[in-house]
Amino acid sequence: MTDGVKARIAARAALELRPGEVVNLGIGIPNLIPGFLGPETSVVLHTENGLLGVGPRPGDGELDPDLIDAAKQPITALPGAAYFDSATSFAMIRGGHVDVAVLGALEVSGDGDIANWAVPGKDVLGVGGAMDLVVGARRVIVTMTSTSSRGEPKVVERCTYPLTAAGAVDVVVTELSVFRRIDGVLHLTELLDAATVEDVAVVTTAPFVVALEESHVG
Amino acid sequence: MTDGVKARIAARAALELRPGEVVNLGIGIPNLIPGFLGPETSVVLHTENGLLGVGPRPGDGELDPDLIDAAKQPITALPGAAYFDSATSFAMIRGGHVDVAVLGALEVSGDGDIANWAVPGKDVLGVGGAMDLVVGARRVIVTMTSTSSRGEPKVVERCTYPLTAAGAVDVVVTELSVFRRIDGVLHLTELLDAATVEDVAVVTTAPFVVALEESHVG
Amino acid sequence: MTASTAISAEEAVGRIRTGDTVMVGGFGLVGAPLTLIDALVEASDATDLTIVSNNIGEPGRGLGKLLRQGRIRRGISSYFTSNPEAVAAVNAGELDARLVPQGTFAEAIRAGGAGIGGFFTPVGAGTLLAEGKEERVIDGIPHVLEEPIRADVSLVYAARADELGNLWYRRTARNFNPLMATAASLTIAEAGEIVPVGDLEPESVVTPHLYVDIVVASR
Amino acid sequence: MTASTAISAEEAVGRIRTGDTVMVGGFGLVGAPLTLIDALVEASDATDLTIVSNNIGEPGRGLGKLLRQGRIRRGISSYFTSNPEAVAAVNAGELDARLVPQGTFAEAIRAGGAGIGGFFTPVGAGTLLAEGKEERVIDGIPHVLEEPIRADVSLVYAARADELGNLWYRRTARNFNPLMATAASLTIAEAGEIVPVGDLEPESVVTPHLYVDIVVASR
Numbered sequence: 014m015t016d017g018v019k020a021r022i023a024a025r026a027a028l029e030l031r032p033g034e035v036v037n038l039g040i041g042i043p044n045l046i047p048g049f050l051g052p053e054t055s056v057v058l059h060t061e062n063g064l065l066g067v068g069p070r071p072g073d074g075e076l077d078p079d080l081i082d083a084a085k086q087p088i089t090a091l092p093g094a095a096y097f098d099s100a101t102s103f104a105m106i107r108g109g110h111v112d113v114a115v116l117g118a119l120e121v122s123g124d125g126d127i128a129n130w131a132v133p134g135k136d137v138l139g140v141g142g143a144m145d146l147v148v149g150a151r152r153v154i155v156t157m158t159s160t161s162s163r164g165e166p167k168v169v170e171r172c173t174y175p176l177t178a179a180g181a182v183d184v185v186v187t188e189l190s191v192f193r194r195i196d197g198v199l200h201l202t203e204l205l206d207a208a209t210v211e212d213v214a215v216v217t218t219a220p221f222v223v224a225l226e227e228s229h230v231g
Numbered sequence: 232m233t234d235g236v237k238a239r240i241a242a243r244a245a246l247e248l249r250p251g252e253v254v255n256l257g258i259g260i261p262n263l264i265p266g267f268l269g270p271e272t273s274v275v276l277h278t279e280n281g282l283l284g285v286g287p288r289p290g291d292g293e294l295d296p297d298l299i300d301a302a303k304q305p306i307t308a309l310p311g312a313a314y315f316d317s318a319t320s321f322a323m324i325r326g327g328h329v330d331v332a333v334l335g336a337l338e339v340s341g342d343g344d345i346a347n348w349a350v351p352g353k354d355v356l357g358v359g360g361a362m363d364l365v366v367g368a369r370r371v372i373v374t375m376t377s378t379s380s381r382g383e384p385k386v387v388e389r390c391t392y393p394l395t396a397a398g399a400v401d402v403v404v405t406e407l408s409v410f411r412r413i414d415g416v417l418h419l420t421e422l423l424d425a426a427t428v429e430d431v432a433v434v435t436t437a438p439f440v441v442a443l444e445e446s447h448v449g
Numbered sequence: 450m451t452a453s454t455a456i457s458a459e460e461a462v463g464r465i466r467t468g469d470t471v472m473v474g475g476f477g478l479v480g481a482p483l484t485l486i487d488a489l490v491e492a493s494d495a496t497d498l499t500i501v502s503n504n505i506g507e508p509g510r511g512l513g514k515l516l517r518q519g520r521i522r523r524g525i526s527s528y529f530t531s532n533p534e535a536v537a538a539v540n541a542g543e544l545d546a547r548l549v550p551q552g553t554f555a556e557a558i559r560a561g562g563a564g565i566g567g568f569f570t571p572v573g574a575g576t577l578l579a580e581g582k583e584e585r586v587i588d589g590i591p592h593v594l595e596e597p598i599r600a601d602v603s604l605v606y607a608a609r610a611d612e613l614g615n616l617w618y619r620r621t622a623r624n625f626n627p628l629m630a631t632a633a634s635l636t637i638a639e640a641g642e643i644v645p646v647g648d649l650e651p652e653s654v655v656t657p658h659l660y661v662d663i664v665v666a667s668r
Numbered sequence: 669m670t671a672s673t674a675i676s677a678e679e680a681v682g683r684i685r686t687g688d689t690v691m692v693g694g695f696g697l698v699g700a701p702l703t704l705i706d707a708l709v710e711a712s713d714a715t716d717l718t719i720v721s722n723n724i725g726e727p728g729r730g731l732g733k734l735l736r737q738g739r740i741r742r743g744i745s746s747y748f749t750s751n752p753e754a755v756a757a758v759n760a761g762e763l764d765a766r767l768v769p770q771g772t773f774a775e776a777i778r779a780g781g782a783g784i785g786g787f788f789t790p791v792g793a794g795t796l797l798a799e800g801k802e803e804r805v806i807d808g809i810p811h812v813l814e815e816p817i818r819a820d821v822s823l824v825y826a827a828r829a830d831e832l833g834n835l836w837y838r839r840t841a842r843n844f845n846p847l848m849a850t851a852a853s854l855t856i857a858e859a860g861e862i863v864p865v866g867d868l869e870p871e872s873v874v875t876p877h878l879y880v881d882i883v884v885a886s887r
Contacts (some may be wrong), residue, residue, distance in 0.1 A: 033451045035659045057659070061770065062695045063840050065657045078698065079827070079839040081691045085696045093613045095654035095761075097693070098874070099722075100778040103771025107564030107791060108631060110659050111560060112450065131796065136763055138758060139749030140797065146773035148791045175796045179699055180602035225492055251670045253878045275878070279551065280476045281621050281877045296479065297608075297620040298455070303477045303531075310866035311832045314620055316627045317476070317503075318559040321552025324675035325572060326850060327782030328878050349577065356539060356546055357530030363552035364852060366572045367783055370476065391576045513704065556784070565775070566806040567790035587785040619871065653872045 018158065018188045024049045025205060026115055026156045026186045030056045037061060037106070037146055039116030040122040042083045042156040043055035048114060059111055061142040062104050067092030083142065103142065106149035114150035116143065118157050118182075121173045123199040124220030125182040127155065129225050137175070145179040159216045168192065168199075168217045192221060200224045235347045236376065236406045242267045243423060244333055246403045248274045253362055255279060255324070257334030258266035258302045260374040264333060270353035277329055279320050284312030303359065321360065333375040334361065336375050336400075338390045341417040341437030343400040346375065346392035355393070358404045365399040377405040386410065386417075387437045407431050410439060418442045452614025452661040454643060458488035461637045462604075462664045469601040472558070472629040473502040473512060477531060480622035481511050482639035483607040484668045489604075490514045499523040501558070501627055503551065505535040519543065525598065541666075550578060554594050555628055560633025561597035562660075565592045569594055572666035573663055603633035606667075607656065610640035611647070614661035615654045623655065630660045637663045671880040673862060676842065676858040677707035680856045680882045681823075684714045689822040689837055691771075691777070691848040692721040692731060696750060699841035700730050701813045701825040703856035703887045709733045718742040721778070722770065724763075738762065738856050740803055744817065746770035759836025769797060774847055781814035781850025781879075788813055822852035825886075826875065829859035830866070833880035849879045856882045 023045035029128045030036055038044055047069065050056055058067035060082040061107075066080060066087035075089060082088045097105075105111055118129040125149055131137040147153050155165055164170075168185060185192040191203035192211045199221040201213060210223055241263035248254055248264075256262055265287065267300040268274055269404045273302075276285035278300040285300060286307035293307060300306045308314075321331055331438055336347040345365055365371050386403060405412040407420035408431045417439040419431060428441055459664025462485055465471055471489075486506075489495075492574050501519050506512030513532050515521055521538075523545040529535045538544035548558070561569055573579045574591035585595040605626040608619035615637055618626060630636050638661050677728075681704055690708075694700025694800060706715075725731030725873050732751050734740055740785050742764040748754045757763035760798075767775070768790050779787055792798045793810035795813060802813040824845040827838035837855055849855050 016565060035450065037814050048709065054453065058660070060840075062698075063843050065659060066651070069496060075635055079841040081695070081698050081840055083695075088548040088849050090651060090839070093611060093649075093658070095649075096652050096658035096837075096842055097657065098773040098837075098842050099770070100847050104563035105630070105657075105659060105787065106561075106754070107771055108562050110562075110631070136749070136755050136759065138755055138767060139747040140767055140769050141747045142770040142796070144769040144791045144795065149771075176794060179794050180790075213675065261747070273670065277878070278621075281624050283878060284870070295620065297622040299476070299479050299621055303479070308870060310619070311830060311834060311868075311877070312870040313834055313868075313876035314618075314623055314871050315876065316618075316623050317551070317555040317625050318628050321555050322778075322782035323878060324782060325552055325556075325570065325875070326781050328850070329782075331582075340479075354530070354536050355538055355577065356542065356548060357528040358548055358550050359528045360551040362550040362572045362576065362578070367552075394575065397575050398573075473709075553701070556782075560787070563775075564790065566790065566804075566809070566811040568779070568787040569785035571783065571785065585785075590785070592785040617871070650872070652874075653841075653869070 020045055021206060022156050022186055022188055025191065026154055029154055029184060034112040035059050035065065036113045036115065037111050037150065039181060040129040041117045043117065046085065052149050061106060063097050063102050064090060064094060064100060066091045095113045103145050106145050109149060109151055111150045113154060114146040115151045115154045115156060116146065118155045119174045120169050120171055121182050121185050122172050123221065125180040125194050126172045127177045127182050128172040129177050131175040133175060142179050145161050147178040152183045153181050154184040154186065155182050156186050159189045166216050167219045168219045169219045198222055238263055239424060240374050240406055243409065244372055247372055247402060248331060249262055252330040253277050253283065253331065254331045255329050255368065260333045261335065262302065265331040275372065279324065281317060281320050282308060282312060283316050284309045289333050320404045321363050324363050327367060327369055329368045331370045331372060332363065332364040332373060333372045336373045337387050338387050339393045339400050339403050340387055340390050343398040343412050344390045345392040345400050347395050349393040351393060361395050365396040370401045371399050372402040372404065373400050374404050377407045384434050384436045386437045388436045416440055420444045450662065451658055452664050454612055454664045457667045458484050459492040460487065461665050462489045462493050465489065465493055465637055467495045468497045469495060470499040472600040472603040472633055473628035474605040474624065474629050475623040476503055478507065478511050480606050480624050480626055482488060483511060484602045485604040485637060485639045485665065486511055486515065496520040497522045499525065501525045501598060503554065504528050504531045507532050508534050525549060527554045527642060537622055548578060555625060557595050557598040558625065558628040558632045561599035562628065565597055565636050567594050567596050592661060597661060598632065600633040601635065603629040603636045605630045605636065606639045608641045609644055609649065610664045611644050611649050613646050614638065614658035614664050615649050616656035616661060617649055618655055627655065627656050630656045636661050637665065637668050639665050640666050670877050671883050673883045674803060676709040677884045679705050680704065680884050681708045681712050682868050683854055684695065684708065684712055684821050686714045687716045688714060689718040689720060691819040691822040692719060693824040693843065693848050693854055694847035695722055695840065697726065697730050699843045701823045702730060704823040704856060704884065705730055705734065709737065715739040716741045718744065720817060722773065723747050723750045726751050727753050729791050732871065745771045765848055767797060772843060774840060776814050776817040777844065777847040777851045780818035781847065784816055786813050787814050788863055800807040803821045817851065819852040822848040822855045824849045824855065825832045825858045827860045829857055829864055829883045830863050830868050833877035833883050834868050835856065835875035835880065836868055836872060837874055846875050849875045855880050856884065858884050858886050860886050
């Protein structure tokens with residue numbers, strides 16, 4: 014996956030976020046989203062290690078060893094920020110107070126099941142906050158490429174990797190398209206970057222309804 | 232019950248508190264205890280409405296409408312105090328972080344059962360923090376007169392009033408004596424104010440072992 | 450979401466509907482959102498309310514006003530006794546009272562806001578207040594299963610709010626307010642003072658703004 | 669009780685015994701009590717330890733040092749993966765790993781300190797991490813029952829402590845520290861700075877001193 018592909022997915026996912034929403038961004042493509050929100054955005058970023066009001070990456074003179082995000086990268090805090098402990102942070106998540114979680118995935122099924130933490134046969138030794146976020150956030154947006162590095166579909170009929178949660182995903186943004194789960198059914202609602210329905214169907218094993226809306230990009 | 236009797240019970244109960252302990256005081260006789268601790272005491276008072284480090288009653292110019300104890304009376308806060316919300320306050324209590332609760336009772340049984348919140352046939356509409364305190368505090372000290380206003384024993388074989396908790400009481404201080412539960416058995420350990428074992432036995436229907444220690448008072 | 454600071458107390462409590470469950474902060478009248486309660490009393494006709502509050506005010510004060518209007522059908526509290534008129538209403542069959550130990554009351558509201566489906570506590574086991582509740586012995590100690598408490602609307606009081614809706618509480622006026630702010634579909638905060646964004650120290654914010662929908666200044 | 673400030677880091681960690689369960693604060697190395705960990709590595713021979721910490725340090729840093737000494741028998745964490753040597757130790761059968769979702773991990777420690785006997789959470793239901801746990805459908809949503817987590821000793825880090833043991837945390841170095849301070853039989857706090865009683869604002873104290881047994885200054 015090239016940086017250009019990642020950036021295009023992040024740019025499209027950024028359009029899903031509404032003014033004033035509280036959003037938690039996962040590692041990888043989601044972490045590129047702030048670059049597409051603009052400096053005047055009213056979207057508020059939450060990081061599960063204990064901060065509401067995440068600001069941009071620090072400049073050289075601004076580095077603070079006590080200020081990191083959940084990816085353990087240095088960050089800044091915006092005016093109006095608040096710090097809290099981890100139980101409080103996950104109470105926010107599990108209690109439905111975080112509006113949106115954007116995260117990557119290994120697989121998403123047509124039923125909204127998501128697998129994004131463990132690969133069978135490999136070590137299953139890190140889950141972090143993934144399960145809490147996909148269960149708790151009001152809207153779950155997955156950003157990922159349409160196929161794995163081995164070319165296998167990632168929007169699948171049934172997840173083969175261990176689940177993070179069942180029925181949790183609302184929106185999937187890939188380099189080819191946007192899928193939305195509407196009344197429990199997967200809908201292809203937008204084609205990106207000149208992709209065709211056929212292009213999407215070839216790399217998607219989940220059944221889906223084609224219901225194209227007006228495009229948001231380009 | 233005269234004020235002199237109340238004060239003598241409070242004075243004796245104050246001797247049960249050890250330096251540095253965190254203590255929650257109930258309404259009535261327990262609230263007289265600070266007067267017997269002395270200004271240099273290291274005992275720290277907790278009030279369940281959200282303060283550790285309760286100070287003396289305020290003088291006329293010190294009254295603060297935002298600063299009350301659980302009896303809704305005005306208080307002050309000492310240097311080193313901390314405020315917290317009610318869930319945190321009761322997490323302290325239930326989690327065993329409050330060393331001692333001192334409270335009044337209608338009845339205490341030889342098994343350490345306590346009834347101090349409800350009278351059958353009357354309204355059962357106020358429990359407050361009583362159940363949390365007797366279950367959670369590491370040591371529960373009951374201060375009360377040996378008999379009710381109608382002359383009925385209050386240290387009883389079996390509580391007749393609705394229980395606050397079972398097996399919770401460690402020490403009972405009345406105007407006549409000190410009882411301690413040791414290995415689950417009620418022991419008469421001290422006679423107060425020239426009372427005799429006979430005086431105590433007459434107003435006590437709970438079975439008890441006589442095991443007098445050296446007196447702490449007088 | 451971030452909070453709105455642009456509407457009046459009357460408009461804010463206008464969001465309360467007949468039949469709603471409403472949480473109201475405060476320990477007695479300390480930390481109670483008196484401006485919002487007054488607006489509810491004077492400018493709303495929502496009735497048949499379930500009130501979740503540690504007390505039902507005092508006679509003719511705070512929630513005691515709403516009680517006199519006969520608009521409270523049910524109360525969930527740890528201490529009705531502080532308002533003799535609430536006790537009288539229960540005895541007259543006009544108020545349905547659910548009494549909860551104070552620590553369980555606080556913890557159940559926290560659970561309601563924190564997405565916890567229920568919790569076991571040793572408090573109340575074996576007493577009248579455990580009747581009808583699932584009991585379980587854990588490590589030799591009897592526990593009862595308590596359900597989370599949630600509401601349609603929470604009315605809370607904070608000494609200071611910033612324009613985003615972050616809240617800071619003063620002294621013992623904190624009490625149930627931060628818990629109730631988390632446990633309702635709509636949280637309306639009354640603030641003694643509304644300060645610009647950035648004026649509250651980020652480490653000292655007790656209720657981050659994502660819990661607060663509307664901020665109204667105290668009158 | 670109020671805390672003692674008169675003993676050294678080495679004496680403090682000397683209270684840890686072979687076979688103990690020890691909680692260690694920090695998210696990665698941020699907010700980790702590095703002075704106390706170093707004292708445990710250098711001046712204690714307690715072994716066969718169960719470590720409760722979000723991560724098992726990094727290779728040769730923080731708890732990673734204790735891991736290299738072979739003194740950790742069991743880890744309870746949400747993310748072992750941040751230390752490849754911990755992963756290798758698990759695969760070699762030298763470290764017994766219990767993986768817990770991070771929010772459940774935090775909540776279970778809070779429950780341990782708060783006298784809660786267990787709680788139902790929707791997180792993890794239907795996944796590998798729910799295996800062996802009681803499941804229950806509440807309001808149509810599958811939940812799992814999680815047990816509280818407690819320890820013999822907690823090692824936490826705070827930017828500031830006062831001489832009574834009240835603690836204040838800076839920025840995201842707060843993380844698991846305030847929770848762990850509540851959930852052990854003995855809580856040892858490392859403080860960046862120890863200030864006189866009265867210097868911390870009472871509304872800003874995050875860990876009141878009744879949770880803290882010993883305070884040691886960072887080196």
